[in-house]
Amino acid sequence: MRARRTCCVCQHAGTINSGVRGIVAGPPDKLRRRHVERCDACERFSSDEAAGLEYARLKGGGCSYEQRQRVIWTPA
Numbered sequence: 001m002r003a004r005r006t007c008c009v010c011q012h013a014g015t016i017n018s019g020v021r022g023i024v025a026g027p028p029d030k031l032r033r034r035h036v037e038r039c040d041a042c043e044r045f046s047s048d049e050a051a052g053l054e055y056a057r058l059k060g061g062g063c064s065y066e067q068r069q070r071v072i073w074t075p076a
Contacts, residue, residue, distance in 0.1 A: 009047055010022060010023060010042060012040075022044025022045055023036060023038065024039050033074050034074050038050065038075045049063075052071035052073060055073055061075040062076070
């Protein structure tokens with residue numbers, strides 16, 4: 001019998017699934033930007049900033065801080 005593989009919350013289908021394990025992202029806004037955070041359940045990344053940089057590296061575009069000090073990803 002094979003062991004059942006559990007997946008983290010960040011991998012469940014839905015609007016927060018970013019397609020990258022360990023990263024959750026909000027739905028895109030009108031300019032296709034997304035708020036990016038690390039997944040607090042699996043903690044693959046040390047911070048939201050590290051998660052945003054990895055997301056930008058994998059998906060292209062760039063990331064920065066918005067006015068409320070949240071990491072936001074902007075497509076290229």
